[in-house]
Each structure stands twice: as structure tokens, then as C-alpha cells.
Amino acid sequence: MNPNKELIILKLGGSVITKKSEGKPEVDGENLKRLAKEIADAKKKKNFSLVIVHGAGPFGHVPAKRYGLDKGIMDEEQMKGFSITHQSMEKLNFQVVEALQRHMINAVAYQPSAVGILKNRRLIYFPTIVMEELISRDVVPVAYGDVLLDEETGVNILSGDHLVPYLADTLNANRVIMAADVPGIFDSDPKKNKNAKLIKEIDSRNISQIREIGTSMGTDVTGGMERKLNELLRLTELGIESEIVSAIEPGILRRTLLGERGLGTIIKTDP
């Protein structure tokens, strides 16, 4: 990889690219198309490297829950659930990659369950040699939250929110952007409380301001916003900042990719 070229790890939330709030395993075609265009526009203007990780929405959360994959119950149904949940995520991934290709992005599917191993839901093995080669050839790997073999529980869930910090650390990324269906982190869930206030910066000093950090209104086996924030706080311990921005408001993702900071919530390293 070219160390002088900016590397961005971008998570496209399942809450944005699917009909998560309706609980249907369907792509939100309008959002996906617009986001693919915003990414393509930014890439045309600025020469950065990009890895995309997308979330699951109902494609992953619903079958994973049905088969109890998040519980790590090693029964005879577990491998069936593994196969079905993975295939469902493949269907979503296929559509994300195609949307990007339609905007002339050299996107290539990157299957986490083919390369990674978990231990109690944490990644303990995920080689990135091939991913690094792809990046250096200006290909955009498109990984996703997936179901993986787990040394302790047989099978478990690799959340996109867990994969992003892992990749940011391993690949030495310059920026981490989480695009979601909310403009950032609020002092309480903005979907439940219309007076919720956006917190522009979070670090260890003001974390207590968040009265209620919730999960998700839709089915979510990976902890929604609460676990997302925990993952990003761990990343700050490695000296890497991240941002949560809206992928619903047109233009925000494009501007963020082009270098604007502070359009959502910044999860900051301690001063």
C-alpha cells in the first residue's frame, strides 16, 4: 500500500442501505444509489484509498436472531443458521457491490467468513494481505458484517462495527467514518426523544453527558448504537479517531469523504 495516500475505512450502516425499520430484508435502493454516487463523486475529486464495510439490517440481524447465532448455542440448527445467514448477507453484498460498480467504482466483494475466525465474538484471526494488495491497485474491497466460525461458541457474529476498528488498526487507516441513519450520537436516542441533542465530540471527559445510549429500533443482534460507541472508544485507545455522520441527509457523506470534519459526532482521542 502507498503510505502517502490517505486510507479511509467507511461503514455503510444497515440502517441506511436496507429497510431496517420495516424489518424487511430489502435494500433501500434510493439511499444506496445516492450513497454510491456520493462516494464516486468524492473519489473523482480526491485521490484516496477506500475500504467499505457494510452493515446488515434485516438481511443479517433477522436470521441470526432466528437461529440464535448471537447466543452461541451449539445445537444441530447452528450450522444451518450459519449457512442461511451468510447467504442472506451475500445477497445484500451483491447489491451493494453492483451499486458501486454502476458508478464506476472498482468494488470487489470481500467475504469475512472466508478468512476470519472469532473467539467469543472477537476477531482473533483476519489476515489482510489480499485486502492490502487490492487497495494498492485502487480496488475498493467491500466487506460486511457476517457470521464466522468461533473457537469458543462454534459460530458467532462478526459485527461490521467490530470489523471496522480491526481494519482501521491493522491497515493503519487515516480516517474512520461510520455512516448511519442518525446525524451522530445524541444525549438520548433521537428516534425516541425529539428533544435529543447532538453531541459534536465525545471523549472520556464528556461521555457521562449521554443520558441514554440505546440499541436500535429495528432487530439488531449487535448492540446498535451502544456497542458501536464502545467499539469506537476502544479505537481511540489505539490513537485512532472516528466519526459518525448521517447517510440520510444528502451530501454529508460526500463532504466528509472530501475532508470536512465535524459534520456529525467525532469520537476523539484523549487530549
Ligand SMILES: Nc1ncnc2c1ncn2[C@@H]1O[C@H](COP(=O)(O)OP(=O)(O)OP(=O)(O)O)[C@@H](O)[C@H]1O
Ligand atoms: N444516543 C443515541 N444517539 C443516536 N442514535 C441512537 C442513540 N441511542 C440509540 N440510537 C439508535 O441507534 C440507531 C443506529 O444504530 P443501528 O445499529 O440501528 O444502525 P447501523 O449500525 O447503521 O445498522 P446495522 O447494525 O444494521 O449495520 C439509530 O437508528 C438510533 O435509533
Ligand SMILES: [Mg+2]
Ligand atoms: Mg448496528
